[in-house]
Amino acid sequence: MAETDTLRIPVATLEPFVARIFEAAGCSPAEAARVARYLVAANLTGHDSHGVVRVPRYVEMLANGGVIADRTVETVFENDAMAVIDGRMGLGQTVAPQAVEIGIAKALAGGAAVIALRNAGHIGRVGDWAELAATRGLISIHFVNAHGSVLVAPFGGAERRFSTAPFCVGVPRAGQAPVVLDFATSLVAEGKVLVASNGGKPIPADALIGADGAVSGDPRLLYGEIDGTDRRDARKGPGAIRAFGDHKGSGLALMCELLGGVLTGNGPAGPVAPEQPGQPRVFRNGMLSIYLAPAYFGSAAEFDAAAQAYIDFVRAARPATSDGQVLVPGEPEARARAERGAHGVPMPRAAWDSILAAATRLGVPAP
Numbered sequence: 001m002a003e004t005d006t007l008r009i010p011v012a013t014l015e016p017f018v019a020r021i022f023e024a025a026g027c028s029p030a031e032a033a034r035v036a037r038y039l040v041a042a043n044l045t046g047h048d049s050h051g052v053v054r055v056p057r058y059v060e061m062l063a064n065g066g067v068i069a070d071r072t073v074e075t076v077f078e079n080d081a082m083a084v085i086d087g088r089m090g091l092g093q094t095v096a097p098q099a100v101e102i103g104i105a106k107a108l109a110g111g112a113a114v115i116a117l118r119n120a121g122h123i124g125r126v127g128d129w130a131e132l133a134a135t136r137g138l139i140s141i142h143f144v145n146a147h148g149s150v151l152v153a154p155f156g157g158a159e160r161r162f163s164t165a166p167f168c169v170g171v172p173r174a175g176q177a178p179v180v181l182d183f184a185t186s187l188v189a190e191g192k193v194l195v196a197s198n199g200g201k202p203i204p205a206d207a208l209i210g211a212d213g214a215v216s217g218d219p220r221l222l223y224g225e226i227d228g229t230d231r232r233d234a235r236k237g238p239g240a241i242r243a244f245g246d247h248k249g250s251g252l253a254l255m256c257e258l259l260g261g262v263l264t265g266n267g268p269a270g271p272v273a274p275e276q277p278g279q280p281r282v283f284r285n286g287m288l289s290i291y292l293a294p295a296y297f298g299s300a301a302e303f304d305a306a307a308q309a310y311i312d313f314v315r316a317a318r319p320a321t322s323d324g325q326v327l328v329p330g331e332p333e334a335r336a337r338a339e340r341g342a343h344g345v346p347m348p349r350a351a352w353d354s355i356l357a358a359a360t361r362l363g364v365p366a367p
């Protein structure tokens with residue numbers, strides 16, 4: 001696409017504008033500011049798929065009851081080592097940090113904690129939750145699924161069975177950004193197909209699979225015909241996103257569904273009960289999180305020094321190409337943050353127009 005079709009929006013403009021939209025959609029000022037901060041933070045890390053492109057969908061879900069503003073989580077069960085937490089269909093950016101804080105408190109008190117979160121609205125970029133735990137010096141591991149979002153074909157299949165079921169591990173480092181591995185177990189996150197369908201970065205040519213088993217990069221396999229509006233419905237396409245990494249990625253996706261979906265009580269991706277007229281579309285994230293405090297495994301300082309020495313050893317591997325470099329997970333996001341923080345968030349005009357349209361519908365003036 002032509003460079004002129006992509007705007008650069010400064011964070012200082014984007015974040016308060018998005019917050020005003022969520023306030024107009026019924027969120028408290030504190031929640032509106034938090035949702036805006038996390039969405040813009042996803043853009044800053046380079047994950048536009050989980051950034052402000054989601055605003056029209058979130059607003060629609062607030063309007064139709066698919067998510068509920070300003071929820072406090074309910075503790076279904078807890079002891080010193082674990083808790084089962086119900087997000088009560090609150091916005092993910094509100095209920096996920098509440099669940100993470102419960103895990104942090106238990107892991108700091110006892111060395112380890114397991115937290116099952118069910119019935120959360122879209123929790124966005126899972127790396128945010130690993131980063132939150134890392135700010136308190138904790139390692140965390142997250143298995144996530146999305147009930148109601150059956151999008152991904154298992155290895156060997158040409159029909160949807162999994163959600164894009166992300167997996168994430170965060171390891172803190174003293175005085176440095178944590179190492180954060182955070183990815184969808186699908187070849188691409190659904191949001192990346194959404195971005196591509198809005199004129200943004202194209203997806204790889206083998207990311208999708210048709211009902212006939214042929215691979216493709218055409219977003220219409222997921223959304224059906226794209227009609228020039230900002231409306232996309234991933235239930236309408238005839239195809240599926242492919243699981244990444246052949247049998248290994250497909251197996252990890254299954255584990256995210258079993259742990260993040262079945263064990264948490266969130267429910268696996270599908271099957272989904274038929275939609276009832278007047279009822280909002282079902283979508284809920286489940287997340288099984290494990291929190292570990294390195295101090296209980298020896299000393300936090302020893303872990304940090306040994307982990308850093310090993311990371312340095314890994315990064316020092318001879319690059320495979322003359323202009324290449326070995327990075328550790330989290331580095332691409334840190335680089336994007338520095339560049340986008342300085343120069344603004346790149347925004348395809350079509351995505352910006354759909355956010356402006358959502359704002360206009362709520363009576364919020366364009367910035």
Ligand code: NAD
Binds near residue numbers: 166168184330
């Ligand atoms: P991706 O394919 O861009 O992979 C990102 C991961 O790979 C990061 O940990 C990054 O640091 C690492 N990485 C990238 N390039 C690297 C390199 N050269 N060397 C070393 N490490 C490198 O991610 P994705 O699958 O597109 O997922 C994007 C986001 O979508 C994630 O934040 C995920 O949590 C989110 N997501 C959320 C949901 C949900 O239901 N809430 C569903 C799916 C995905």
